[in-house]
Amino acid sequence: MDNFIPCRNFTLQEEGGFVDNPCDPGRATKYGITIKTLSAWRKRACTVQDVKALSSFEAGAIYRAWYWIPGLPPGIDLMTFDFGVNAGDRESVELLQRAAGFVGDFVDGVCGPETRGRVSACNPVELIKALGIAQEAFYRKLPTFVEFGDGWTKRTDRREAVALGMVPKKMQIAA
Structure with a gap:
């Protein structure tokens, strides 16, 4: 059984929405996806606005592709x-x-x-x-x-x- 969905849901809730804390080395982040990660995923330079607009669906796709270990x-x-x-x-x-x-x-x-x-x-x-x-x-x-x-x-x-x-x-x- 693949446990991805409950794990994804836990992480989405824990990571929460958009933050841009100057003390955080990741800076602009949403659902734990940093601007650097989103840029690599989309294969283009992303902006803070792109991070703010990140959907939980796209975050889940990034999670599955880059963080999930089956x-x-x-x-x-x-x-x-x-x-x-x-x-x-x-x-x-x-x-x-x-x-x-x-x-x-x-x-x-x-x-x-x-x-x-x-x-x-x-x-x-x-x-x-x-x-x-x-x-x-x-x-x-x-x-x-x-x-x-x-x-x-x-x-x-x-x-x-x-x-x-x-x-x-x-x-x-x-x-």
Whole structure:
């Protein structure tokens, strides 16, 4: 089963509408899509007005094409996807790889067959909790944590709670 729609809906709600905060390195952003990302997607230089006019439908298409990783177990998909939209897809996969036990050169930010296999073999509840800890630690290291940290940590808590609820009951082994 593809869990994209509930994950997309979670992220659209968490990211919200248009913002252009001078403290945010992404500046003009809507649904977590920055002007830089929108320009790359549309293959032309976009304006702040283009970002303001971005539809949730187009944001969802960008999410599916550039941030969604098919084949991840339920819950782990949300943890990886939502964090990827918020903090960067490569960073998200690197945290996933570390949480799943990869080290050194095996942490490459690419979710290939080895990563998927190792992730699928993990206890999903333990992996989701480990990702929540790693994601919060990532945010705490950012220079903008003072400005955005409270929101990021609360979002991480909500992400983890929803992700744990996505794990099928038969897989909810006590962690």
